[in-house]
Amino acid sequence: MLIVYNSVHPRHHGRVEMFRGALVESVEVPARVERVRQELVRRGMGRFELPGEMDLALLNKVHAPSFVAFLRGAWAEWVALDPANAGKDALPSYWPIRAFRSDVVPDTFVARLGQYTFDAGTPLTAGSWEAACEGANCAITAARRVLAGEPVAFALTRPPGHHAGWDYFGGYCFLNNAALAAQALRDGGAQRVAILDVDYHHGNGTQTIFYDRPDVLFVSIHADPRTDYPYYIGYAEETGAGLGEGFNVNLPLPRGTDGAAWCRALEMALQRIQAFKADALVVSLGVDTYEGDPISGFRLTRDDFLRVGSRLGRLAMPTVLVFEGGYAVDDIGINTANVLQAYLS
Ligand code: Q9C
Numbered sequence: 001m002l003i004v005y006n007s008v009h010p011r012h013h014g015r016v017e018m019f020r021g022a023l024v025e026s027v028e029v030p031a032r033v034e035r036v037r038q039e040l041v042r043r044g045m046g047r048f049e050l051p052g053e054m055d056l057a058l059l060n061k062v063h064a065p066s067f068v069a070f071l072r073g074a075w076a077e078w079v080a081l082d083p084a085n086a087g088k089d090a091l092p093s094y095w096p097i098r099a100f101r102s103d104v105v106p107d108t109f110v111a112r113l114g115q116y117t118f119d120a121g122t123p124l125t126a127g128s129w130e131a132a133c134e135g136a137n138c139a140i141t142a143a144r145r146v147l148a149g150e151p152v153a154f155a156l157t158r159p160p161g162h163h164a165g166w167d168y169f170g171g172y173c174f175l176n177n178a179a180l181a182a183q184a185l186r187d188g189g190a191q192r193v194a195i196l197d198v199d200y201h202h203g204n205g206t207q208t209i210f211y212d213r214p215d216v217l218f219v220s221i222h223a224d225p226r227t228d229y230p231y232y233i234g235y236a237e238e239t240g241a242g243l244g245e246g247f248n249v250n251l252p253l254p255r256g257t258d259g260a261a262w263c264r265a266l267e268m269a270l271q272r273i274q275a276f277k278a279d280a281l282v283v284s285l286g287v288d289t290y291e292g293d294p295i296s297g298f299r300l301t302r303d304d305f306l307r308v309g310s311r312l313g314r315l316a317m318p319t320v321l322v323f324e325g326g327y328a329v330d331d332i333g334i335n336t337a338n339v340l341q342a343y344l345s
């Protein structure tokens with residue numbers, strides 16, 4: 001399989017995230033992608049390529065240009081605030097929720113930081129922008145290779161992307177790689193693009209980017225937001241708005257869901273995607289649905305990932321796979337490679 005690889009991903013290496021009143025070690029670590037790469041090499045099933053030139057125009061179409069500019073300059077501003085900050089990750093402590101003004105732009109960096117993210121779990125580090133930008137580039141390149149006739153391509157990158165929205169980051173995500181791939185497919189001639197998000201967490205960023213559009217169908221299978229992150233979005237009644245009404249499908253499942261029940265939801269998702277008659281498919285491929293995942297609550301096994309891959313492969317649609325979550329580092333290579341290997345077989 002063609003693998004578009006983000007070779008600069010280790011430049012983003014968060015140290016800590018805020019979790020229930022304490023700073024805890026980041027789970028979104030460079031080893032995640034390295035383990036996947038090693039397993040693909042071990043199985044001899046990857047043709048690794050680096051992405052081409054970054055398409056900044058596309059980036060500024062999927063994300064707010066003000067947000068892109070903020071992310072690019074954020075580390076320099078963080079260090080300018082206090083030189084001692086260079087030894088720490090930037091995390092927000094203030095957020096302008098409903099009752100506050102949305103039309104003011106404070107001078108102080110940490111106040112603006114809270115305008116561009118929705119949690120304190122996504123550390124912004126010295127190399128976050130470079131890593132995220134190259135990752136976005138991987139997703140766009142994978143999409144363009146599929147447009148040029150490659151049947152399937154996998155963007156192997158971190159940080160992940162599906163929680164990042166039009167003008168905010170969060171959930172370990174900075175730029176929405178899957179949304180960028182979908183838009184690249186649209187701009188390259190695909191009339192209808194479907195996005196299937198199988199990460200454990202709801203892909204709130206991707207959903208909201210395409211929420212009012214009928215040309216990009218978003219279908220997500222994820223943990224019920226009543227009990228799981230991102231909590232405030234991802235419910236079944238969110239079906240799209242305006243022209244996009246009917247083109248957003250959320251399939252929340254309870255904690256403890258096993259592979260059999262999960263695969264029944266996958267059948268519903270695929271039915272919806274096939275009825276849509278998509279010209280191309282983007283898969284937000286998170287493997288945090290795994291029974292051994294340290295932060296999640298589904299119970300998919302290694303073998304279930306083979307089933308998922310072979311089912312996706314049977315669609316025989318031009319497909320861009322984009323790496324998202326998955327935090328059981330010791331098994332992440334096996335689980336991800338299982339999806340890809342079964343996809344091809
Ligand atoms: N202890 C992705 O999988 N923290 N993001 C939840 C769990 C946020 C996950 C707390 C999880 C974000 C791409």
Ligand code: ZN
Nearest residue numbers: 199200201325
């Ligand atoms: Zn996830």
